[in-house]
Amino acid sequence: MSSPSSPTLQQLYRLDASSPDFGDQLSNVLYEQEYQQCVPNLQGDDPVWLVDYLDKALDGLDPSTPASRRCLRELRNICGTRGILPTPYTLSADPLDIGSYPLDSGGYGDVYLGVLGGSKVSVKRVRMYVAEGPQRVTKIFCKEAVMWKRLKHPNIVPLLGVTIAPLQLISTWMPGGNLPEYIKTHPDADRLEFVGVPPVVFIPRLLQPPAI
Numbered sequence: 001m002s003s004p005s006s007p008t009l010q011q012l013y014r015l016d017a018s019s020p021d022f023g024d025q026l027s028n029v030l031y032e033q034e035y036q037q038c039v040p041n042l043q044g045d046d047p048v049w050l051v052d053y054l055d056k057a058l059d060g061l062d063p064s065t066p067a068s069r070r071c072l073r074e075l076r077n078i079c080g081t082r083g084i085l086p087t088p089y090t091l092s093a094d095p096l097d098i099g100s101y102p103l104d105s106g107g108y109g110d111v112y113l114g115v116l117g118g119s120k121v122s123v124k125r126v127r128m129y130v131a132e133g134p135q136r137v138t139k140i141f142c143k144e145a146v147m148w149k150r151l152k153h154p155n156i157v158p159l160l161g162v163t164i165a166p167l168q169l170i171s172t173w174m175p176g177g178n179l180p181e182y183i184k185t186h187p188d189a190d191r192l193e194f195v196g197v198p199p200v201v202f203i204p205r206l207l208q209p210p211a212i
């Protein structure tokens with residue numbers, strides 16, 4: 001990763017990601033007043049450099065640590081404010097073939113069946129309304145993409161990447177449909193298992209003899 005032009009961001013550039021206390025060092029910089037005042041005024045390639053840096057830093061941080069949560073919050077805020085995403089999020093290597101008609105729809109988008117690299121994928125295409133303004137929708141899209149990209153759970157479909165024109169979120173295709181549809185066709189499915197809640201173990205309360 002090349003060096004940023006901003007002197008403040010060069011503090012991040014000089015941090016050693018292999019250091020055991022990298023997370024603490026990163027948090028210290030992100031909390032500094034000088035950094036907070038610098039971010040809104042970044043120009044040129046520096047905003048993209050920063051979100052790429054934070055995204056890469058998250059790969060090496062334990063998600064349960066305060067440093068990781070702080071880094072993710074900062075990444076999400078910058079992407080939402082600027083309407084940009086880390087460079088690796090954008091799909092560009094393989095052509096994306098999408099069906100002509102959506103298979104489902106939600107509040108902000110339509111879901112299509114697509115093919116990427118020979119595999120079926122789900123394509124959530126954002127609907128754009130004139131009244132909402134394209135910039136506002138783009139910012140919401142970027143914040144959603146950052147959060148989805150960082151969600152790691154066996155029952156959450158991973159985000160493979162995005163396209164910008166049009167705004168689309170690409171994930172693995174699940175032939176069983178969405179969760180409400182699956183529950184309708186599988187009424188005996190364990191709802192708690194879907195959200196990662198361990199089964200409840202009921203331990204009978206021992207009867208105590210009456211006090212004498």
